[in-house]
Structure formats: C-alpha cells, structure tokens
Amino acid sequence: MSDRQILIAGATSGMGRATARAAAAEGANLVLLGRDAARLEEIAKEASDLGAPNVTGIQADASDAAELTQALAPHAQLLSTVDTLINSIGVNLVNRAFLELTKESWGSMIDTNLNAAFNLAQVIVPMFRKRGGGLLINISSTAARKPDPSGAAYQATKAGVMAMTHAIMEEEWQNGIRATVILPGMTDTPLLEKRPTPPTEEMRAKALQPEDIAEACMFVMKLPARAHVSELMIQPANR
Structure with missing residues (x-):
C-alpha cells in the first residue's frame, strides 16, 4: 500500500489505532x-516504526467544524493527496437509557458521533471530487440496524452515520x-467501559x-476501484 495516502480520524485508540497499525505495516x-x-x-511513532514512510499527526476535535478547519488548513496540500478517509470516531454514555438522556447529553452524542462524520465528509468529499475519486469508510455499529442495549442516542447517531x-x-x-x-x-475497545455495567x-x-x-478496513481498501462494498456487518461468532 505504499502508493496510498490514508486519513484516519479517531486514530488514537480502539479501531482507529488498530487500522493505523495495519495500514502502516x-x-x-x-x-x-x-x-x-x-x-x-x-x-504516529508506532506507525513509523511499523513501516509507514510518511506519518503526519493532526490534533483536532472533528465534532467542532471551526476547530477542524483551522487544524487542517496548514496541511491543505497534503490533504489533497489523500485517497482514503477512515472515520472511527465514536463515544457512548453511561446514563444512556432514554429517560436518563438530557438535551445536553443527547447533543453531545450527536456532536461526536454524527457531526464529526459530517464535518470530515464535508472536508474530504470536495477533495475527492477534485482528484477524480476516493474512498470514504465510516465505522458505525450493528446498533444502527437492530435494537440493543447501547441506548437511543448511540443507536440514533450510528444510524445517522x-x-x-x-x-x-x-x-x-x-x-x-x-x-x-x-x-x-x-x-x-475502551467504549465498553462506558456501559452502565x-x-x-x-x-x-x-x-x-x-x-x-x-x-475489514484493509479488505475494503484493497479492492479495485471497480468494486464497491456498500455495507459490511461484523459480529462476534460466539454470542
């Protein structure tokens, strides 16, 4: 994958970090x-040690459109070469039952889980258009497809993604x-620690x-441009 330039959002933990390591290797x-x-x-150091020729770290909260724009501005030329965006940003609440939700906690979930995905896509899709193509991968959840104990805010935002x-x-x-x-x-991932129990x-x-x-991300990235995976659900084999 030495010819690939991949932007990974949410790269510091969980699925994003694992994907950064796999792509770097x-x-x-x-x-x-x-x-x-x-x-x-x-x-960033880990990815370099694993074999990524060029690694750039950008600190920003993608849920804040203004902050994201400001953080990305100095890297405009580099971003114009990005051919893949992987968005792995996601959080949940301990107090997640519907009647425990407040306007503030509901809003915070929309900001982090849904608005961050929107803000990133707003940046990258026009760049993909200019370069004649690109691959956007959003990591959602099975909660987007079926009811589970993850809570109304999590399910709604992941369905939105x-x-x-x-x-x-x-x-x-x-x-x-x-x-x-x-x-x-x-x-x-650390998200499991946000469960009520x-x-x-x-x-x-x-x-x-x-x-x-x-x-799974590597599989999708390695497909030829003629092939498209619209949706990929992965569940534990032992439930």
Missing part, C-alpha cells in the same frame, strides 16, 4: 487525526467516489478485537 502513508496530543504522538454514508455514495459515485459503512458488533472478562473474551475491524 503494509507501507501506507498516513495522516492521523485525534484529540489527545500525547496519544496521537504515540500512534450509516444513512449519510449511503447518501454520499448515491450522490457521488459518478465522481469516482466510493462510500462504505462498517457495522461492528461488540468490540473490546462493564462487561465481564468472559464477555470480553467473546467480543471482536479492534484488529478484526482493521482487517
């Missing part, structure tokens, strides 16, 4: 976006742009690993 050039400066520096991804594909395929949404089931070790042992989602 295959020689991809990486632009890594995250909110935590220390963890961003860690994964899924719908937006399909809409972008519908509108942009003639411009050479492909958009894929990946729907993971329970995955052993953290999962047991036995439950964690049955969960997907971040590396499984990274492999």
Whole structure:
C-alpha cells in the first residue's frame, strides 16, 4: 500500500489505532487525526516504526467544524493527496437509557458521533471530487440496524452515520467516489467501559478485537476501484 495516502480520524485508540497499525505495516502513508496530543504522538511513532514512510499527526476535535478547519488548513496540500478517509470516531454514555438522556447529553452524542462524520465528509468529499475519486469508510455499529442495549442516542447517531454514508455514495459515485459503512458488533475497545455495567472478562473474551475491524478496513481498501462494498456487518461468532 505504499502508493496510498490514508486519513484516519479517531486514530488514537480502539479501531482507529488498530487500522493505523495495519495500514502502516503494509507501507501506507498516513495522516492521523485525534484529540489527545500525547496519544496521537504515540500512534504516529508506532506507525513509523511499523513501516509507514510518511506519518503526519493532526490534533483536532472533528465534532467542532471551526476547530477542524483551522487544524487542517496548514496541511491543505497534503490533504489533497489523500485517497482514503477512515472515520472511527465514536463515544457512548453511561446514563444512556432514554429517560436518563438530557438535551445536553443527547447533543453531545450527536456532536461526536454524527457531526464529526459530517464535518470530515464535508472536508474530504470536495477533495475527492477534485482528484477524480476516493474512498470514504465510516465505522458505525450493528446498533444502527437492530435494537440493543447501547441506548437511543448511540443507536440514533450510528444510524445517522450509516444513512449519510449511503447518501454520499448515491450522490457521488459518478465522481469516482466510493462510500462504505462498517457495522461492528461488540468490540473490546475502551467504549465498553462506558456501559452502565462493564462487561465481564468472559464477555470480553467473546467480543471482536479492534484488529478484526482493521482487517475489514484493509479488505475494503484493497479492492479495485471497480468494486464497491456498500455495507459490511461484523459480529462476534460466539454470542
């Protein structure tokens, strides 16, 4: 993948970090976006050590459109070479039951899970158009497709990410742009700590690993431009 320039949002932990590691090991050039400066520096060094020829870390909160624009502005030329965006940003709440939600907690979930995906797509889709194509991968959740205990705000925002991804594909395929949404089931990431009752070790042992989602991203990225995966659902085999 030495000819690839991949932007990974949410690169500092979980699925984003695992995907950065997998792409780096295959020689991809990486632009890594995250909110935590220390963890961003860690994964940037890790990616370089694994074999990524060029790694650029950009600290920004993608849920804040103005902050994202300001952070990306000095890297405009580099971003114009990006051929793939992987958005792995996602959070959940401990107090997630519908009647526990407040206007503030509902709004925070929309900002992080849905608005960040929108803000990133608003930046990258016009760039893809200019370069004649590109691949957008949004990581959503199986919660977008079926009811589960993840909570109304999480399910609504992840369903929004899924719908937006399909809409972008519908509108942009003639411009050479492909958009894929990946729907993971329970995955052993820091997000599990946000459950009202953290999962047991036995439950964690049955969960997907971040590396499984990274492999899915690698599969989609390696397909020829003539092939399009619209939606990919991955669930633990033992439930």
